[in-house]
Amino acid sequence: MEASTGTAFQSEPTLEMAAEIETRLQLNPDYTKRIGNFGFLELEESWGDEATIINTARISTTNKRVNSLDAFTDKERTLLHYLLAHNHGTPFETVHFRFRVVAPIFVLRQWMRHRICSFNEFSQRYRMPITAFYVPDQEARTVDGFEVLSQESVERYCELVESMHRFYHDEYQQVCTRIEAAEQAGLVEKTAGSRNPYRARARELLRNAMPVSTYSDLYWTINFRALMNFFELRRKANAQYEIRAYADAAYEMFCKKMPLLGETMNRVLEERAKMGEQA
Numbered sequence: 001m002e003a004s005t006g007t008a009f010q011s012e013p014t015l016e017m018a019a020e021i022e023t024r025l026q027l028n029p030d031y032t033k034r035i036g037n038f039g040f041l042e043l044e045e046s047w048g049d050e051a052t053i054i055n056t057a058r059i060s061t062t063n064k065r066v067n068s069l070d071a072f073t074d075k076e077r078t079l080l081h082y083l084l085a086h087n088h089g090t091p092f093e094t095v096h097f098r099f100r101v102v103a104p105i106f107v108l109r110q111w112m113r114h115r116i117c118s119f120n121e122f123s124q125r126y127r128m129p130i131t132a133f134y135v136p137d138q139e140a141r142t143v144d145g146f147e148v149l150s151q152e153s154v155e156r157y158c159e160l161v162e163s164m165h166r167f168y169h170d171e172y173q174q175v176c177t178r179i180e181a182a183e184q185a186g187l188v189e190k191t192a193g194s195r196n197p198y199r200a201r202a203r204e205l206l207r208n209a210m211p212v213s214t215y216s217d218l219y220w221t222i223n224f225r226a227l228m229n230f231f232e233l234r235r236k237a238n239a240q241y242e243i244r245a246y247a248d249a250a251y252e253m254f255c256k257k258m259p260l261l262g263e264t265m266n267r268v269l270e271e272r273a274k275m276g277e278q279a
């Protein structure tokens with residue numbers, strides 16, 4: 001699948017990002033995925049595994065360690081399920097994951113409601129915005145076979161969003177020209193690169209004109225306990241289609257990395273759902 005930025009107009013960070021996504025897809029094919037027209041998800045790193053959870057939990061009882069998942073017997077598998085099903089939460093906080101997420105700002109706004117995790121995001125203060133923006137495809141704009149947004153609406157939406165990106169670009173060029181003239185006239189001090197306070201202030205103000213469909217780029221670091229909560233909330237049918245696509249992709253990568261923990265989590269979620277139905 002080819003990435004599409006939604007616009008012919010591309011900033012430097014957009015071109016860099018497109019090239020980087022391409023490289024990561026080649027280097028880490030099992031743990032990367034394109035999402036939507038320009039989105040991307042990668043499970044870059046994880047720390048700990050099912051054995052870490054068992055060993056952490058056992059410090060309070062037998063302190064009998066298992067060296068790895070290969071040493072698991074039914075006893076460890078039963079304990080893993082017991083701990084998760086009975087909300088013995090802290091051993092599950094010892095396993096961590098770091099994902100790279102390229103997603104529209106409106107998706108990241110929902111994502112950032114999850115507080116028990118860490119984010120490090122691309123800065124529109126230090127850099128020009130990524131000019132790629134979200135364009136809903138046929139599936140995204142269709143509900144139960146009914147096309148909610150027509151192709152013509154999407155085309156008008158693209159024109160509007162592109163005009164905002166152009167506004168940013170044109171205004172910023174003008175600001176830079178004025179700053180250079182002032183520097184040459186000795187009216188302001190010349191400062192190199194992203195630290196130039198005049199350019200930085202212009203970027204701080206102009207980014208307010210960037211719509212929430214603009215793509216951003218971040219690192220998301222989260223422990224398993226909070227990740228399970230994220231899956232439970234964001235993979236549900238009532239979660240918005242776009243964040244669900246990322247949650248499903250993260251879930252697939254997680255299950256590939258830790259199949260036993262994935263199976264145990266699914267069992268516990270099914271048991272909880274059954275109890276909910278009976279209540």
Ligand SMILES: Cc1cc2nc3c(=O)[nH]c(=O)nc-3n(C[C@H](O)[C@H](O)[C@H](O)COP(=O)(O)OP(=O)(O)OC[C@H]3O[C@@H](n4cnc5c(N)ncnc54)[C@H](O)[C@@H]3O)c2cc1C
Pocket residue numbers: 113114115116117226229233234238239240
């Ligand atoms: C379908 C859907 C619709 C939503 N709609 C809206 C909406 O209209 N408006 C809106 O504002 N939000 C909305 N949300 C966001 C939602 O309310 C949560 O903020 C978000 O899903 C994060 O969940 P969380 O708090 O469990 O996760 P985290 O913030 O990661 O917290 C994980 C867990 O830690 C504990 N915790 C974290 N912080 C605290 C705290 N301060 N006090 C006590 N315990 C804490 C809780 O047990 C929590 O479940 C929606 C979410 C979904 C999935």
